[in-house]
Amino acid sequence: MSIGNSPEDERPFEDVPQEARPSIGRALRQARIAAGLTVDDVSSATRVRIAIVHAIEADDFAPCGGDVYARGHIRTLARAVHLDPAPLLEQYDAEHGGRPAPTPAAPMFEAERIRPERRGPNWTAAMVAAIVAVVGFVGFTAFKGGDDGRTQVAEDAAPTSAKPASPTPGSSKPTDQKPEPSDSAIAAAPQDKVTVQVSAPDGQSWISAKDHNGRVLFDGLLKKGESKTFQDSDKVNLILGDAGAIQLYVNGKKIEDQFQPGSVERLTYTKGDPQVG
Structure with missing residues (x-):
């Protein structure tokens, strides 16, 4: 008993x-x-x-x-x-049909590897450097032609004393231009695509990102301090589990929406100026 x-x-x-x-x-x-x-x-x-x-x-x-x-x-x-x-x-x-299978993050990592190869600011910096060098050379040539006395002194002194003046403007300008694309990789995104950066500076949140075809780019937990970047030719659809913990940059511009902590937000961003779809 x-x-x-x-x-x-x-x-x-x-x-x-x-x-x-x-x-x-x-x-x-x-x-x-x-x-x-x-x-x-x-x-x-x-x-x-x-x-x-x-x-x-x-x-x-x-x-x-x-x-x-x-x-x-x-x-x-x-x-x-x-x-x-x-x-x-x-x-x-x-x-509800069983536990959802985790979504592989390979497409996200692949997109991040491809992004640096698509950046084109180096071509812009090279063109600016070339233009500055040409303008500097033309200006220096005009300066020499406008004063015969100074031209003679430059020729008699040494060829090397006059030549550095031409490349000097060209060599200094690229140094000033290079840091521009490194200020923000998103700001240099192609104009024919939409680029969205999602970061969690103060907390963590579940996020889901899909491209315009509905293909899942990422579905998982974004931990504190982490950041993800998504890019598509048409639009990026987002679901934020805790929108108050998320900071968004769309096409290089910060989204100033005041999301409440714990709020679930469904967002769509397209090319051009940031706008919620």
């Missing part, structure tokens, strides 16, 4: 029959109430927007922006209300 709870009373959450198991949203709501927390308390502690917390507790995961973000919000909310997230995630995967 056993005294106390029977082994059946201590079965883990996942052994409960599917039809008797509460929904994910109901389980989170009951745990929140049991912990004496309000929706505002949970939102402040997790940085998940109040509207998303309400939606998840109602088993509506559409506002999350995808399975990756829904699983992340479930995990975050479960921990905030002192609930084990593992059974809830397994239940979510079972109800």
